Amino acid sequence: MLKIIVCVKAVPDPKEAHKIKIDPATKTLTRADVPLVLNLLDKNAMELALLLKEQLDAHITVLSMGPPVAGNIVKECLALGANQGFLLSDRAFGGADAYATAYTLAKGIEKIGEFDLIICGMASSDGSTEWVGPEMAAFLKVPVVTRVNEIVEFGGEWWKVKASLENGYRLMQVKLPAVFTVSRELNTPRTLSFSGIIKARKKEITLWDLNELGVLEETVGQKGSPTIVSSLATVNSKRIAEIISGTREDKVEQLVQKLADAAVI
Amino acid sequence: MNKQCGSVWVVAEQIDCRILPVSLQLIGQARKLAKELNTSVETVILGDQMDKRVQEFFAAGADRIYLGNAPELAIYQPEMYTEMIVKLAKEHQPEIMLIGSTSMGTELAPLVAARLGTGLTAHCIDLIIDDNKILEQRIPAYGGLISIICPEKRPQMATIASGVFPHPELDESRTGEIIHLEIPNEISPRVQTLEIVREEPEGIPLESAPIVVAGGAGAGDIEGWRIIAGLSEILNAALGSTRPAVDEGWTELETMIGQSGKMVSPELYIGVGLSGELQHMVGIVGAKVMVAINNDANAPVFEQVDYGIVDDCREFVPMLIEKIKEYQERKITC
Ligand SMILES: Cc1cc2nc3c(=O)[nH]c(=O)nc-3n(C[C@H](O)[C@H](O)[C@H](O)COP(=O)(O)OP(=O)(O)OC[C@H]3O[C@@H](n4cnc5c(N)ncnc54)[C@H](O)[C@@H]3O)c2cc1C
Numbered sequence: 001m002l003k004i005i006v007c008v009k010a011v012p013d014p015k016e017a018h019k020i021k022i023d024p025a026t027k028t029l030t031r032a033d034v035p036l037v038l039n040l041l042d043k044n045a046m047e048l049a050l051l052l053k054e055q056l057d058a059h060i061t062v063l064s065m066g067p068p069v070a071g072n073i074v075k076e077c078l079a080l081g082a083n084q085g086f087l088l089s090d091r092a093f094g095g096a097d098a099y100a101t102a103y104t105l106a107k108g109i110e111k112i113g114e115f116d117l118i119i120c121g122m123a124s125s126d127g128s129t130e131w132v133g134p135e136m137a138a139f140l141k142v143p144v145v146t147r148v149n150e151i152v153e154f155g156g157e158w159w160k161v162k163a164s165l166e167n168g169y170r171l172m173q174v175k176l177p178a179v180f181t182v183s184r185e186l187n188t189p190r191t192l193s194f195s196g197i198i199k200a201r202k203k204e205i206t207l208w209d210l211n212e213l214g215v216l217e218e219t220v221g222q223k224g225s226p227t228i229v230s231s232l233a234t235v236n237s238k239r240i241a242e243i244i245s246g247t248r249e250d251k252v253e254q255l256v257q258k259l260a261d262a263a264v265i
Numbered sequence: 266m267n268k269q270c271g272s273v274w275v276v277a278e279q280i281d282c283r284i285l286p287v288s289l290q291l292i293g294q295a296r297k298l299a300k301e302l303n304t305s306v307e308t309v310i311l312g313d314q315m316d317k318r319v320q321e322f323f324a325a326g327a328d329r330i331y332l333g334n335a336p337e338l339a340i341y342q343p344e345m346y347t348e349m350i351v352k353l354a355k356e357h358q359p360e361i362m363l364i365g366s367t368s369m370g371t372e373l374a375p376l377v378a379a380r381l382g383t384g385l386t387a388h389c390i391d392l393i394i395d396d397n398k399i400l401e402q403r404i405p406a407y408g409g410l411i412s413i414i415c416p417e418k419r420p421q422m423a424t425i426a427s428g429v430f431p432h433p434e435l436d437e438s439r440t441g442e443i444i445h446l447e448i449p450n451e452i453s454p455r456v457q458t459l460e461i462v463r464e465e466p467e468g469i470p471l472e473s474a475p476i477v478v479a480g481g482a483g484a485g486d487i488e489g490w491r492i493i494a495g496l497s498e499i500l501n502a503a504l505g506s507t508r509p510a511v512d513e514g515w516t517e518l519e520t521m522i523g524q525s526g527k528m529v530s531p532e533l534y535i536g537v538g539l540s541g542e543l544q545h546m547v548g549i550v551g552a553k554v555m556v557a558i559n560n561d562a563n564a565p566v567f568e569q570v571d572y573g574i575v576d577d578c579r580e581f582v583p584m585l586i587e588k589i590k591e592y593q594e595r596k597i598t599c
């Protein structure tokens with residue numbers, strides 16, 4: 001049986017994320033109650049797992065590290081068809097950079113046990129570093145292919161996948177167990193079904209904190225992070241728009257004239 | 266006693282033996298950082314038949330080059346590349362390691378960072394040495410800029426897109442030292458690049474286009490997007506985008522401008538139906554004239570451009586296209 005682990009991150013809803021801003025006076029983040037949602041690309045990761053499960057004998061585990069409310073996105077994945085869900089949650093995990101996040105997730109995966117394939121999104125919508133998948137692979141000492149956009153050959157010990165790169169792709173041959181991070185082009189994620197939601201009600205999410213994970217406090221969260229945010233600053237723009245007003249005809253006329261005068265068209 | 270500061274490294278990248286512009290740009294910036302740290306600039310390059318090319322690194326500002334030259338290094342091989350760079354870094358203890366945020370760099374950098382047990386900053390738009398001789402890595406976030414530092418672990422690692430730093434002035438008289446790297450033979454790879462396929466990009470490349478039209482979420486739907494694309498066609502411009510436009514599937518990721526996309530420096534930039542989020546706006550460097558079309562008079566984009574049009578782009582842009590056509594015809598007949 002193919003054992004798949006899908007890593008999913010709870011991110012501030014991208015539609016409202018702009019509400020979190022740097023306060024020009026205090027140079028701290030303004031508080032905004034932005035709801036956490038399933039990271040967009042993690043839906044593509046889930047979709048790949050589900051497609052594989054439809055074609056092979058597979059078992060899907062969902063794993064997330066985050067605050068207790070991140071349990072909701074794990075639930076969502078169970079409703080999509082994952083078999084079991086784990087949430088790593090502890091105050092000590094807070095403030096993790098990509099390194100500490102990857103380390104903590106790798107520890108979670110070691111505790112879950114054997115796996116054949118770990119699937120991540122290519123990037124989160126908030127930090128968007130693209131580091132978590134490859135760093136996790138390094139910690140687990142397994143190979144990784146990032147930005148996977150097509151599965152060419154699967155099922156055996158060696159898989160072939162395409163991964164996107166500048167103006168093209170690379171064809172990769174990879175031996176399982178491995179980590180893939182997936183791009184948006186890979187597939188079109190399905191939406192939740194009512195029956196899935198009903199079935200998921202019976203599925204349990206396993207919660208692990210620092211102790212249950214069995215890691216040292218100084219290796220996780222902010223303490224385990226090599227990087228820190230040292231300062232926040234606002235920026236002053238060097239330009240300010242001259243608003244062109246009038247009727248639509250006037251505006252079009254004036255704009256073309258200004259561009260012509262500046263010799264840019 | 267003051268410990269001698271490690272070097273500033275640039276892990277360079279080549280495609281078919283051609284050194285990528287971003288690698289040279291990073292060497293230019295590394296030169297500046299090295300000066301403040303009173304140390305040297307070193308470059309790592311892995312490839313095949315690169316020996317004839319290395320002079321470019323010296324000309325750009327490198328003092329020493331670590332050269333891995335072998336047929337099996339011709340294209341990026343994740344495990345071999347990681348192994349060689351990790352080994353080299355452990356041996357020489359660089360203070361800073363910079364890598365271009367290409368597809369290769371974006372995969373290689375975290376593999377190396379995790380193995381070295383150090384931090385890594387993505388999408389930097391500026392790098393400076395602070396008063397404590399630490400590398401401040403600036404990235405746009407939350408409508409402003411945040412600085413990320415890696416205070417203790419070494420090297421301090423960052424990835425940077427092409428175009429963030431200017432091309433350095435080349436000094437062909439500069440030379441330096443070349444260290445030839447041994448090719449490890451004990452690796453039995455679990456992941457291998459079989460083939461790299463690149464197509465000639467369609468249309469005008471964003472990075473060098475004199476006119477860029479960028480569309481955002483305000484396009485509303487694919488129809489709205491086509492209207493914006495129409496504006497770019499009539500102007501013979503390159504068409505750029507914001508992240509929501511990519512997420513909606515109206516355009517490809519390759520067209521995204523900004524912190525995690527392309528950097529552009531056109532004569533004329535026209536932003537249509539986009540709010541002016543810094544993550545997008547940092548991608549426009551040194552444009553001569555900037556225009557925004559947005560139906561919200563309070564959109565932050567109006568604080569960052571030269572001319573603003575407050576209007577529905579789906580109504581305004583078709584009329585603008587007609588007017589530009591008229592203008593172009595007049596210009597030809599004059
Ligand atoms: C604006 C901003 C900039 C940042 N810059 C940096 C930086 O330069 N360097 C750095 O080290 N940290 C940085 N961080 C912190 C970083 O975002 C967090 O550490 C985060 O926990 C993991 O990184 P990511 O969001 O970039 O994930 P990515 O690597 O972009 O995420 C890729 C995939 O990894 C998986 N994944 C990521 N996080 C989790 C999780 N918590 N649980 C389960 N799966 C997960 C998902 O499948 C996801 O799709 C930044 C944060 C912000 C908000």
Ligand SMILES: Cc1cc2nc3c(=O)[nH]c(=O)nc-3n(C[C@H](O)[C@H](O)[C@H](O)COP(=O)(O)OP(=O)(O)OC[C@H]3O[C@@H](n4cnc5c(N)ncnc54)[C@H](O)[C@@H]3O)c2cc1C
Binds near residue numbers: 125
């Ligand atoms: C780590 C990180 C990296 C990122 N990197 C990038 C990047 O490289 N590039 C990038 O672009 N984004 C990036 N983003 C996303 C970025 O933060 C913004 O979300 C994005 O740029 C906003 O795109 P937008 O302006 O099109 O959409 P919105 O912010 O939703 O703005 C849409 C605008 O359209 C206007 N509008 C609506 N309807 C109309 C109409 N009919 N006519 C005219 N105007 C209309 C609205 O008034 C609004 O101002 C990144 C985000 C993160 C967290």
